[in-house]
Amino acid sequence: MSEEIKFGTDGWRGIIAKDFTFDNVNLVAGAIALYINRRGLSDKGVVVGYDKRFLSEQFAESTAEVLARHGIPVFLSDKPVPTPVAAYAIKVYDTAGAVMITASHNPPYYNGMKYIPEYAGPALPHITGEIEENLKKIISKSDRGIYFKGKHILGKHIIKRFNIDEIYLEHIKQLIPFDDMRKVKLKVIIDPMYGAGIGYLKNLFDDLGWSAREINNKDDPLFGGNLPEPTSDRLTTLREWVIKTNAAFGLALDGDADRFGVIDSDGSYISSNQVLYILLNYLINRKGLRGPVCRTVATTHMLDVIAEKYGMNIIETPVGFKYIGECLFKERAILGGEESGGLSIIGHIPEKDGILANALMAGVSVLEGKSFKDIINDIKSVFGYKVSKRLDINCSREKKQEILDKMTTFKPDKLIDKKVVETITIDGLKHVMEDGSWCLVRPSGTEALFRIYAEAGDIAEVEGIQNEVRDSLGL
Known part of the structure; x- marks a missing residue:
């Protein structure tokens, strides 16, 4: 209706x-x-x-x-x-x-x-x-x-x-280390997932003289029987192509090319959170940029750790790139992003752009001369490391209201024996622990579904936090 x-x-x-x-x-x-x-x-x-x-x-x-x-x-x-x-x-x-x-x-x-x-x-x-x-x-x-x-x-x-198209790609070239990228010859695989992004990254890399192969690039409104979402479990074909062709990396786009996906040379999936802090480190140390950084309440605090070292402010927003976009154009943030695969930077439009994100990652790879995993290890040696995970839990409509009621009084002093030092309620219920670990419980706006996000020093702690919160709320 x-x-x-x-x-x-x-x-x-x-x-x-x-x-x-x-x-x-x-x-x-x-x-x-x-x-x-x-x-x-x-x-x-x-x-x-x-x-x-x-x-x-x-x-x-x-x-x-x-x-x-x-x-x-x-x-x-x-x-x-x-x-x-x-x-x-x-x-x-x-x-x-x-x-x-x-x-x-x-x-x-x-x-x-x-x-x-x-x-x-x-x-x-x-x-x-x-x-x-x-x-x-x-x-x-x-x-x-x-x-x-x-x-x-x-x-x-x-x-x-x-x-x-030509005007847009010329603009993208101004935002990436294009001249440095022209000095090397890389083999890369691109997966636009049958979407509107077909041809854009390939044309950009062809201009560099790179060997760029595009897969899943025909017209298919069924998207090859897959969801056009560049998450780890949906990039199996891209991963296989990267490994079998010995490519430097693989880059993916979603159906309308506003989200990105990155596969490293060994087939490893580089998460959106990892992409965000790789690019923040690049903008600070390679581009010399300083300024606010904005992220959603569900996005990695590795951005906070890096920003704090350089005296930069973090702006935390509700989930949704509209709030990130607002920070980009009102606060002049140098980077804005969300864990679901959207980002943009200063000098570009305040709209998420998977083409830009992938082009920037390609540029970082060239400048560092390393795999993305090695770049992450370099960042880890300076700033430490945090593991992030999201847990989706379905329930009945009746159960959803019951959990929402419980959330109003869920104020633990500790989670996995770590003292809770801050509670944030701008979108869902978020508890931050004394060591920087955190957990966010957020209901879906349309489904009988809850998402429990957590971040800590290792995966065991992350899952421990999620399980404790899940049990406490009766999910």
Whole structure:
């Protein structure tokens, strides 16, 4: 039902033909158009992009028509594009924002729609809240057609196709050690996971003269029968290719290329948390940058340890890259990231970008002349080491409410005999211990599910913390 359309942590998503229909897409497009017009931004125009999912191009064209009928010029992508490229187009064309048709890493039968405001980062809750209110007003009208039949005539003058691939990649080259990277010849494997990121990293590495092989790069709205999410368990093929070709590393992208995945030369998976502190160390010691660092409440405190050594502030946010993006453009953070595979840096747009993340990791590999595992060991020798793990626990709806009630009074003095020195409640329930270990219990916003994140000096301590918290809450 259209009345149930809600913007989650990263836009509205739904099952194609059940929730995500042309009628509902047009309703949301109309609500976005009202938001833009009421701010007097319609003359600036809007970018519309789309990924490789089933009917994404047609949904994008329908969205463009609705916006155009509201008198808003549209820059419509001439092909599937990554979310960060659509976001960067906002800056290129100085528009009032972008609408991206994508369900990112969700299953193939989903599609989605997100509005990216004029600052080129994820929409904050007050913006999506206003769009949702506009949507309710449209739905309550007896004649919805009024929102789709404006005085402006749809025509080529108001909808124009665009392609900024070369402009975007030139920008990425300015953010990575491109000249140093040209001095070496590496063999790398790229896995865009059948998504919108096909070709971007390969073109970048081809310009370097590297031997870059791309796998899983054909059009397939079923994503090869896999979820287009670059987690360790879904990168088996990439891992095999790296090992059998003796490649320096493998790099992966999710369905809309805003998340990243990294495989080391020996087939080891480099976690998002590890990527974040590798890149922070690079930005500080190789680029000479200083400034705030932002991370979500569920992301590694290795960032805190490194930042503290250099007198830099850490900003902790709720889960969701929209809050990281806010820090990037308001606080001028040099790095912002989350444990789920999203990051961006100063000088780039405040939107997560898997292409940038992978390109930066490639640059770090060249500058250090080492495997990622060896780079991690170097960091460990200076800053120590923390192991992170997330535990997902399903339960019934009734049980979920019971656990939520228990969480309001769960205030342990110790966890695995370590004194609790701080409790944080900005998103879920987080306890920090005296040695820097921590645990976060966070309920899913949509499912009967809890996530228990923990970080400590070794995996035994991590699992000990998770088990104690799980038993205490009755999960």
